[in-house]
Amino acid sequence: MSRHNNKNNRGRKKPDETIMNDNIRAQELRVLGDDGEQFGIISRDEALKIAEEKGLDLVLMSPDAKPPVAKVMDYGKHKYQLEKKKKEARKNQKIIDVKEVKFSCKIADNDIAYKVKHAREFLEAGKHVKLRVFLRGREMANPEWGIEVLNRVWPMLEDVGNLEQDAKRDGRYINMYVTPIKK
Numbered sequence: 001m002s003r004h005n006n007k008n009n010r011g012r013k014k015p016d017e018t019i020m021n022d023n024i025r026a027q028e029l030r031v032l033g034d035d036g037e038q039f040g041i042i043s044r045d046e047a048l049k050i051a052e053e054k055g056l057d058l059v060l061m062s063p064d065a066k067p068p069v070a071k072v073m074d075y076g077k078h079k080y081q082l083e084k085k086k087k088e089a090r091k092n093q094k095i096i097d098v099k100e101v102k103f104s105c106k107i108a109d110n111d112i113a114y115k116v117k118h119a120r121e122f123l124e125a126g127k128h129v130k131l132r133v134f135l136r137g138r139e140m141a142n143p144e145w146g147i148e149v150l151n152r153v154w155p156m157l158e159d160v161g162n163l164e165q166d167a168k169r170d171g172r173y174i175n176m177y178v179t180p181i182k183k
Contacts, residue, residue: 019060020075021048029070031058041067097127103153105133105145112149116156123160123180131176146174154178 024044031039031047034056039047051058051072059078062069099122101115119129131153133146150167157178165177 018075019063020057021051024058024060024068024070026060026063026068028067029060030065030067032061032069032071034071034073039072047072098130099127100130100132103131103133103146103149105135105139105142105149107149112153113156116153119153119157119178120160123157123178126180128164128180129157129161129178131178133174135172135174140172143169143174150174150176 027044028041029044029047030041031050033039034054039050042050047058047070054072056072057075058070059073059075060068060070099119101119101122103112103115107115119131122129131150133149135143135146139145146169147167154163154176161178161180163176164179165175167174167176169175
């Protein structure tokens, strides 16, 4: 299998690329202890012996340094702590939900009211709303029609939302971005 064929690797974790213990090739290392103790620059064999005596692993931290830096540590525990930090960061992440409401240039007033009602519900639920007008055919030559529609919609939403981005053309669309008012 060539390394360019990624079909079979989908969904799999990449292998751990940490260099440790007997895989360390440098003959001299600057060695640090797991408790912050510094062993100084010693040979690889001596460092492996220290790690073995403590029942820990010798992990290469900075392979590009001169000499390379290695640390005597419990690698399994270290890896577990990193995973725990990643999980905690993901848990504290705020996911912004963006809802989209589409209009057309030739939309009737009652249709605008109906779509604005949905946009209001989204904003009251704390979601961000992207208002879009799709330009078809000749409407591409007159994008101000789409801007006009969004400028009619905004006054109906300003009591529940903040205008994050004014009506602006983006290809075949005129977009306006509204965020909920913080309570």
